[in-house]
Amino acid sequence: MANVPFGDTLNVRKYPSGTSQKQAAYPNGTVLQMTGRCTGNINLLDIANQPVWKRQQTVRYRWCEIWHDPAKDGTFVTGRAYGKYITPY
Numbered sequence: 001m002a003n004v005p006f007g008d009t010l011n012v013r014k015y016p017s018g019t020s021q022k023q024a025a026y027p028n029g030t031v032l033q034m035t036g037r038c039t040g041n042i043n044l045l046d047i048a049n050q051p052v053w054k055r056q057q058t059v060r061y062r063w064c065e066i067w068h069d070p071a072k073d074g075t076f077v078t079g080r081a082y083g084k085y086i087t088p089y
Helices: 052-059
Strands: 009-013 022-027 033-038 063-068 077-082
Touching (some): 009 063, 022 077
Antiparallel strands (some): 009 077, 063 077
């Protein structure tokens, strides 16, 4: 993830909405596993060969699905992170 202000965290939501239930909060620099799907029918595999700045621009105003373990107990679930705060690789 990227662009999260110093001392702040990225909220991961259950659904692609800022008002959806918060599943977890991660500090800036945390590496999250993305599923490849973002709102607007964006598939990260389709944009993988583009320059990093172009991939960031493509997902900037989208919600992208991630795979994470919010309870840190080995139970992984999907959640959504706002594209402005992630750098898809």
